[in-house]
Amino acid sequence: xxxxxxxxxxxxxxxxxxxxxxxxxxxxxxxxxxxxxxxxxxxxxxxxxxxxxxxxxxxxxxxxxxxxxxxxxxxxxxxxxxxxxxxxxxxxxxxxxxxxxxxxxxxxxxxxxxxxxxxxxxxxxxxxxxxxxxxxxxxxxxxxxxxxxxxxxxxxxxxxxxxxxxxxxxxxxxxxxxxxxxxxxxxxxxxxxxxxxxxxxxxxxxxxxxxxxx
Ligand SMILES: [Cu+2]
Numbered sequence: 523x524x525x526x527x528x529x530x531x532x533x534x535x536x537x538x539x540x541x542x543x544x545x546x547x548x549x550x551x552x553x554x555x556x557x558x559x560x561x562x563x564x565x566x567x568x569x570x571x572x573x574x575x576x577x578x579x580x581x582x583x584x585x586x587x588x589x590x591x592x593x594x595x596x597x598x599x600x601x602x603x604x605x606x607x608x609x610x611x612x613x614x615x616x617x618x619x620x621x622x623x624x625x626x627x628x629x630x631x632x633x634x635x636x637x638x639x640x641x642x643x644x645x646x647x648x649x650x651x652x653x654x655x656x657x658x659x660x661x662x663x664x665x666x667x668x669x670x671x672x673x674x675x676x677x678x679x680x681x682x683x684x685x686x687x688x689x690x691x692x693x694x695x696x697x698x699x700x701x702x703x704x705x706x707x708x709x710x711x712x713x714x715x716x717x718x719x720x721x722x723x724x725x726x727x728x729x730x731x732x733x734x735x736x
Contacts, residue, residue, distance in 0.1 A: 523569060525561040528703035530588040530596070531636060531677065534559045536605055537583045542570040547673035549645060560589055562638030564701035565675045573607045581606050591680035592635035620647050620687030625656045628678045637705060640675040641688065643696035643716075647672050650685035661685070675701055690716045693726040 525532055535541075535558040544553045545568035553570075561567060574580070582605040590596050628634055649665040665685060678684045699711035718725040 523559065523561060524566045525563050527563050529563065530590070531560060531562045531638060531702075532586045533589055534561060534584070534586045536571070537585075538574070539571060539582065539605075542572070544568055544570055546671065547645070547675060549672045551671065552669065560677070562636075562675060562677050562701055563703070564638060564640045565673070589636070593633045620649075620689050622690050623649075623685065623687045625658075625683055625685050626678045627656055627683045629655055629681055629683070634681045636677050636680045637710065638675050638677045638701040639684075639698065640701045641686075641696065641698045641714075642674075643692045643694060643714075644688040644690070645672050645674055646676065646686040646688045648676050648684060649687055651679065651682065653679070653682040656683040656685070690714070691719070691724065692716060693718045693724065 523534065540555045540557060541559060542553050542555050543551060543559065545551060547566055559567065559569065584603040584605050585600055586603075587600040588596060588598060590598075626637075626639055628637060647670040649667060649670045650661055652661060661683075662685075670687075676684055676686060693716050696714045696716060697711065698714060699706045702710075
């Protein structure tokens with residue numbers, strides 16, 4: 523499942539079915555069941571769908587509807603599709619540890635709104651989330667450092683905060699931005715400058731000899 527929308531976080535569900543989430547942003551997760559998935563622009567997820575053998579030739583409605591926390595107008599349509607049984611497919615990759623910590627705070631602007639923040643070049647670990655302002659004295663004690671969600675896009679919830687960590691082991695200049703397209707154009711974006719490490723495999727490789735010159 524991919525949310526390819528430009529500016530709409532979306533709720534998604536299928537009538538009379540439970541979805542088992544097994545993967546997010548090309549990373550395995552501990553499987554869990556849910557009736558509804560919330561997926562932001564730029565996020566991807568794989569879900570397992572258990573079909574109902576007692577309904578041969580049955581069809582089921584699928585629905586998607588925007589989750590909008592900002593002000594202003596938006597298309598509030600609920601879109602529907604039809605599920606007809608076919609066979610599903612799984613997906614995978616792997617993980618690493620973290621050395622950079624970033625707290626993203628969504629309370630310091632006039633109109634709070636959920637923002638799906640996306641980092642290029644790395645996977646992030648979501649070690650903490652909460653509403654209101656992050657408390658650097660109390661909240662780190664509640665961080666999940668055992669089995670945090672690992673992905674590359676995380677919704678910073680309206681009026682709250684998210685703490686992420688990532689291992690800065692991929693040298694280069696890496697874009698980080700809100701995946702609501704118009705917010706990127708408004709400036710909700712930055713770049714991480716990740717320097718070379720000491721070991722040969724921690725260095726940016728030189729440009730190819732046939733790189734076109736200006
Ligand atoms: Cu945004």
